[in-house]
Amino acid sequence: MSAALPSLEADGVTQVALSELLALRARVGRMTLPTQVSRASRAGQQSSRLYGRGMDYAESRVYQRGDDVRRLDWRLTARSGKLHTKLFQEEREGRLLILLDTHASMRFGTRTRFKSVQAARAAAWAAWAAVKGAERVGLMGFGTRDELLAPRAGARGALAVCGALAAWGNRSADADEEPLSAALQRAMRTVHGASRVLLITDGACCDETARRALVELSRRARLGVLAVVDPLEVAPTPEGDYPVEHGGVRAQLHIHGERQRHWLPGMLGAGHARLAALCRATGVACRTVGTTGDPFDAVAALLGARSGR
Template sequence: MPAVPVRADGDGRARVSLAELIALRARVGRVRPQPLNSRALAAGQRSSRLYGRGMDYAESRVYQPGDDVRRLDWRLTARSGELHTKLFQEEREGRLLVLLDTHASMRFGTRVRFKSVQAARAAAIAGWYAVRAGERVGAMAFGSCRQLLKPQGGPRGAVALCGALSEWDGAARAVEAAEPLSEALARGGRLHGANRVLLISDGMSCDDAARGRLRELTRHASVAVLVVADALELALPPPGRYPLEHAGRRREVSLLGMRQRTEFQRALGAGQARLGALAQGLGLRWRSIDTVADPLEAITALLGARQAR
């Protein structure tokens, strides 16, 4: 396991916990990922395996079921005690790009944890899952924090992702900036090399132009969407008075009548409803989870094998 920088860790509820993100590796380790061939992009949908004699050696990675045993890297296998496969210059491993929403609306939660923390947990699981399947993983933060982590392979790539998620969580709290989803997708679309994209958001930044940007992105990559929502955004709240805190100020919202509760839920859940409808309308893989759920099942469903269209 690569060394991880020492920093103040979050509580896993209102702040992302780096230790928890790294520990999720064990959870993903119990799941058997679909073996992935090295990919040569063809409209983001087809994959091919290119190898033979006379090609330049590029690097080695952990052996994946289905790899040609004639290409085992015996020296690295002997040093590490774990089977490794040689990759050559012509081969292109799959690359997963996680687009992570860091808007202020993500820093909200009434059950267990904030949406921002749940989003980071889902992104980390996606990273561990991808590298186990032989892919490289990178990430782009949009919204309050706008940073890029270039794709890396193996455990080092997943650890780098976890570190970035922790850092971005802290950086996003210092800035209250809005970025329409369409602009974030345009930035993501300019990042060449990723043949799979996972968008994680609560949908509050979803604008009308996002439909065209998402459709354009699907021409170059396979796109999946994970909508993260709070319980209050998914169902009518029970009658009562609800204390809410924002920017250090506490207020009480009275939700006693049916009309009040309905309007509150509709306004609060507008983002996740809009993004979910958009993903479904475009025929994308998508799932919705709340802040209590285990993201593992949703991530494996989104990133699992799918027959090319």
């Protein structure tokens, strides 16, 4: 098998398992996404609702000869005493663009799975939920993967995203760094027509200049941020001795006392703390998910998804 292709034998712990991403389709079930309002600028600076393909109600006016009687606005007619007709405009198809952090910091995990694997699971679920809601879905990698998958409709769109997630997550890559501000600026050049943007990151790439880009992107589309964290980054470290290895050198890390117990998460979780503070300051919706549980509730909250009957 080519090295460029995802491995079907991936363990789903340190490597992204394509089979698991494909199986997530069943988890979507009757999940649906709510009506969206486009924030993209266009003539007249008016928003249009995004349901998928079809027609969207615009306004009502007094009935004119030749109007389709099936489109009479009976409520307004009853209130005014004059026949009124509903006018419709063509709806635009909703689009979800997933921004996936592929920095080396994502390939880390002390419990259950790597952050990169959890991020891929969250992205795949979002993709399946989007196509379930008749939205196109696309994927943009940043960090070690400067790649873009243009939004596509239907199951083909979600399948393409799943394939890219597995391929990106299981290939070695150069450790190039891309600050969050640069990634968001690049996303704004490709976000045209997207009604939603889901950013998935651990926050380690969050830089001081990301605030302006985050605000601007949130003006163009409904933006949600999913912060993926390892338990070691957010909770005090239990006392004890921990074997560590870096660059082939092994050592013992001794954690004793309250100060040391809070030192490690303070250092490892600094990026997540910056990201959370930035989202609070800018009013951008943010949810945090660990590596040990399911990301589905957090993603559903960010997408506004709901279960059907």
